Amino acid sequence: xxxxxxxxxxxxxxxxxxxxxxxxxxxxxxxxxxxxxxxxxxxxxxxxxxxxxxxxxxxxxxxxxxxxxxxxxxxxxxxxxxxxxxxxxxxxxxxxxxxxxxxxxxxxxxxxxxxxxxxxxxxxxxxxxxxxxxxxxxxxxxxxxxxxxxxxxxxxxxxxxxxxxxxxxxxxxxxxxxxxxxxxxxxxxxxxxxxxxxxxxxxxxxxxxxxxxxxxxxxxxxxxxxxxxxxxxxxxxxxxxxxxxxxxxxxxxxxxxxxxxx
Amino acid sequence: xxxxxxxxxxxxxxxxxxxxxxxxxxxxxxxxxxxxxxxxxxxxxxxxxxxxxxxxxxxxxxxxxxxxxxxxxxxxxxxxxxxxxxxxxxxxxxxxxxxxxxxxxxxxxxxxxxxxxxxxxxxxxxxxxxxxxxxxxxxxxxxxxxxxxxxxxxxxxxxxxxxxxxxxxxxxxxxxxxxxxxxxxxxxxxxxxxxxxxxxxxxxxxxxxxxxxxxxxxxxxxxxxxxxxxxxxxxxxxxxxxxxxxxxxxxxxxxxxxxxxxxxxxxxxxxxxxxxxxxxxxxxxxxxxxxxxxxxxxxxxxxxxxxxxxxxxxxxxxxxxxxxxxxxxxxxxxxxxxxxxxxxxxxxxxxxxxxxxxxxxxxxxx
Amino acid sequence: xxxxxxxxxxxxxxxxxxxxxxxxxxxxxxxxxxxxxxxxxxxxxxxxxxxxxxxxxxxxxxxxxxxxxxxxxxxxxxxxxxxxxxxxxxxxxxxxxxxxxxxxxxxxxxxxxxxxxxxxxxxxxxxxxxxxxxxxxxxxxxxxxxxxxxxxxxxxxxxxxxxxxxxxxxxxxxxxxxxxxxxxxxxxxxxxxxxxxxxxxxx
Numbered sequence: 162x163x164x165x166x167x168x169x170x171x172x173x174x175x176x177x178x179x180x181x182x183x184x185x186x187x188x189x190x191x192x193x194x195x196x197x198x199x200x201x202x203x204x205x206x207x208x209x210x211x212x213x214x215x216x217x218x219x220x221x222x223x224x225x226x227x228x229x230x231x232x233x234x235x236x237x238x239x240x241x242x243x244x245x246x247x248x249x250x251x252x253x254x255x256x257x258x259x260x261x262x263x264x265x266x267x268x269x270x271x272x273x274x275x276x277x278x279x280x281x282x283x284x285x286x287x288x289x290x291x292x293x294x295x296x297x298x299x300x301x302x303x304x305x306x307x308x309x310x311x312x313x314x315x316x317x318x319x320x321x322x323x324x325x326x327x328x329x330x331x332x333x334x335x336x337x338x339x340x341x342x343x344x345x346x347x348x349x350x351x352x353x354x355x356x357x358x359x360x361x362x363x364x365x366x367x368x369x370x371x372x373x374x375x376x377x378x379x380x381x382x383x384x385x386x387x388x389x390x391x392x393x394x395x396x397x398x399x400x401x402x403x404x405x406x407x408x409x410x411x412x413x414x415x416x417x418x419x420x421x422x423x
Numbered sequence: 424x425x426x427x428x429x430x431x432x433x434x435x436x437x438x439x440x441x442x443x444x445x446x447x448x449x450x451x452x453x454x455x456x457x458x459x460x461x462x463x464x465x466x467x468x469x470x471x472x473x474x475x476x477x478x479x480x481x482x483x484x485x486x487x488x489x490x491x492x493x494x495x496x497x498x499x500x501x502x503x504x505x506x507x508x509x510x511x512x513x514x515x516x517x518x519x520x521x522x523x524x525x526x527x528x529x530x531x532x533x534x535x536x537x538x539x540x541x542x543x544x545x546x547x548x549x550x551x552x553x554x555x556x557x558x559x560x561x562x563x564x565x566x567x568x569x570x571x572x573x574x575x576x577x578x579x580x581x582x583x584x585x586x587x588x589x590x591x592x593x594x595x596x597x598x599x600x601x602x603x604x605x606x607x608x609x610x611x612x613x614x615x616x617x618x619x620x621x622x623x624x625x626x627x628x629x630x631x632x633x634x635x636x637x638x639x640x641x642x643x644x645x646x647x648x649x650x651x652x653x654x655x656x657x658x659x660x661x662x663x664x665x666x667x668x669x670x671x672x673x674x675x676x677x678x679x680x681x682x683x684x685x686x687x688x689x690x691x692x693x694x695x696x697x698x699x700x701x702x703x704x705x706x707x708x709x710x711x712x713x714x715x716x717x718x719x720x721x722x723x724x725x726x727x728x729x730x731x732x733x734x735x736x737x738x739x740x741x742x743x744x745x746x747x748x749x750x751x752x753x754x755x756x757x758x759x760x761x762x763x764x765x766x767x768x769x770x771x772x773x774x775x776x777x778x779x780x781x782x783x784x785x786x787x788x789x
Numbered sequence: 790x791x792x793x794x795x796x797x798x799x800x801x802x803x804x805x806x807x808x809x810x811x812x813x814x815x816x817x818x819x820x821x822x823x824x825x826x827x828x829x830x831x832x833x834x835x836x837x838x839x840x841x842x843x844x845x846x847x848x849x850x851x852x853x854x855x856x857x858x859x860x861x862x863x864x865x866x867x868x869x870x871x872x873x874x875x876x877x878x879x880x881x882x883x884x885x886x887x888x889x890x891x892x893x894x895x896x897x898x899x900x901x902x903x904x905x906x907x908x909x910x911x912x913x914x915x916x917x918x919x920x921x922x923x924x925x926x927x928x929x930x931x932x933x934x935x936x937x938x939x940x941x942x943x944x945x946x947x948x949x950x951x952x953x954x955x956x957x958x959x960x961x962x963x964x965x966x967x968x969x970x971x972x973x974x975x976x977x978x979x980x981x982x983x984x985x986x987x988x989x990x991x992x
Contacts, residue, residue: 174798182705192795208730210727231987
C-alpha cells in the first residue's frame, strides 16, 4: 500500500530557498494547522549519475548521519536546529526554521554574495554594523559565542566538516525569547551535512582551520576576529585545548592537505 | 569570479614558436612537437608515445621503466621530429616533465632533455606534469574556466584556477584512483595491455551485481584504500567464482570478477563525480574538464555528463591521445610559460617525485 | 477542545488528525480492560467494539508539548503511508514512536493507557469523510474525564520520568540549564521532539 511519496507532495507545495550540490532547501509547513511553525526541509534529491541502489543507501545514510549529529549536539547543549521530521527513504530532513541572519551577512565583507555586485565596500560595512545593532550584540561578543558553540560541539566529538560564517546564524531578537541575562539573541550552528563523529585532535584542528580560512577569504581584517573566536574556544575547552592548539599550528603550516607523493 | 574579465597576460606571439615536449613520469615515454602561431592558434605537429607493458599480475618497477624509456627515447623523438617535419634547430625550447612521478623514469627523461639542450643549444623548460594535462585539455576542448578532475595512475585531484594558481580543492587522502584500478587488475589477473583500467572497464560491462563497497568522500576529498581492501576481500568470499561461471545449475548466488569490476567502477566514479560537483557548486562553475589517463574511461565520462547536464553545465574530455600521458601536453604547458619568459637553467634542471599542482605560478593566465 | 488538522501531503485515509486532551480521567483501568477485550473479541460485536476504541490512547504525563505529540503523529502517519508500520495500526505506531527504544511492549506499557492514568491524550487518524464532531462524540463516549486545552500539557508533564526514559540525566545540555527549571524543560522538550522525529534512523 505504499503510495506516491508524501514528502515529494509536501515539497511541491513548499518554497525553494536554495539549491546546493547535495540538496535543495525549502521552507515548508508539515501540516495545515494554522499554529504549525514553519520548518526547513532539506531534500537530498536523487543523483542520476549514481547507481540507484548506491544512491538510495548513500542518501539514507547521510540523512541519518546528519540527524544523529544534530541530536548529539542537542544533547550536549550545542545550539543547533531541532529535528522535526525524517523521511530517510526519500532523502528528506526537516528541522526548525530559524528566523535571523547568517553571521556572514552580519560581518563586514559578507553582505555581498559575489565580488561583483558593484556595491562599494564602505557601504556594506555600514550595513553590517547596522545589522549587528539590530541584534543588540557587539562583534566581540559574537566572536565569543562562535568560539563557545564550536567548543561545545567538539567536546561532544562532533566535527562539523564545513565551518564557515554562512553556517552560523543569529536568532532575531523579535522572534526569540532569550533566557540569557544580557543577550537578546543566540548563535546557532547549522548545516551538518558534512559532519561526522571523531575524537581526533587532527579532525578538530582541521575543523578550526577551515573556519579560519573561511574568515580570511570572506571578511576583511579577520585576524583579530578569529583570534577572539579561538580565545573563547580555548576557555570553554579547558585542558583539551593544548593538543588541539598545537595541531592547529601544524595544520596552518602544511595547509589542510598533506604533502603529495607523485 | 563571474563578471570580472581580466585580460590574459599572454600576448600573441610576434612569430611562430615551436617546442618539443618530453614526458616519462610513469610507464609511458612520449614526445611531441607543438606550434604556436601569430594569430594565437596552436597546432599539434606530432605526438608519439611508447608504453612499457608488464605481464598480467605485475606492476611496472621504477628501474625497468627507466630502462624502457632510455631504450625508446631516441627512436620516439626521431619519429616525432620526422612526423612534425621539423629539425632540432627549429625549436625554441625543449620542455620536459620535472615532476611529479616516479624518480628513476623522470631522471632518465630529464637526462635526455639536458643532453639535447646542450647539443643543440636550446633552452630548457621544466614542466609540472599535472599542469601539462590541464593546459592540453583546455587547448583541445576550448573549455574556458573549468573545474578540472585530474585522474591518473599517480594522481586524483579536483582543481580550479584561481589567481595564477591551479588550486587543489579536493584530492585523494591515500592512493590514486589509477593505482587502485591497477592494483585491483592485478588481483584478478587482468591484462595490462593496453591498460589495466581499460580492461576493467570492458569487464565491468558484463557485471550485473552491485556489491557494497565503502564509499568514502570527506568534503571534497576521497579515499580509495579501504575500497581496494574490500573489493579484494570479495575474491576470498565463498561465492566468488574466479572464472565467472556458476559451478552447476543451482549455483545462483555467485560473485564474478565482472561483478567486482562493475561495483568498483560504479562506486569510485560516483565518488569522483560527487566531489567534482561539490567543487563546481563551490566556485560557481558550470564547466568540468576531465584529464589524466583514467579520464578516458567512458563510464566516468558518462556519469560526469549526467551530473553536468543536471546542473545545466557541460563536460569536456579528451580522447586517449591527450588523456593518457603524452609529450605534447608537456610541450604545450612548457611553451606557454616559455613565452612568458620562463626558462629552467641547466643547473636547476632537476626533477622531483613530489611537485604539487598548486606550486606552479601560472603566469600566462589572468 | 478537540483539535483537528490536515496533513494534505498524505493519502486521504491518513490525512486528518484529531486529538484531544482529557484530564481528571477517572476510569483508566476500565478503559484499559476494554481495549484488551476489544482486541480479542470475535464476530460483529468484536468489530464494533474495536471501532469504538479505534484511537491512540496516550499517557499525557509523558508528553512534553504539543510539538512532541505532533511529531510522533507525523512519523507514524509517514510510516503508515509508506507501508512501513512496525506495529499493527497507525494508532499503536504513534505510541511506539513516542518511546525511545524499539521494544513495542515497553512502549505500550509506558506511553499507553495504564490503570493509574489520570490524563489522556486521545488521537484519531482518519479520512476527510469522518467529521470532527462525530470523532469528538466517539472520544467522549469512551473516555470519562474533562477536556482541556493542549496548553495544559506542560503542567501535567512528569519531567523526571521523561528524563529517565530518554536517558537525559547526565547530558551536558541539561546540566547547563539545571538552575532554571523553565529552561531545563524547554531543553528536554527540544531533545525529546528531535529524538521522536529521527527515531526511524536512530540505529
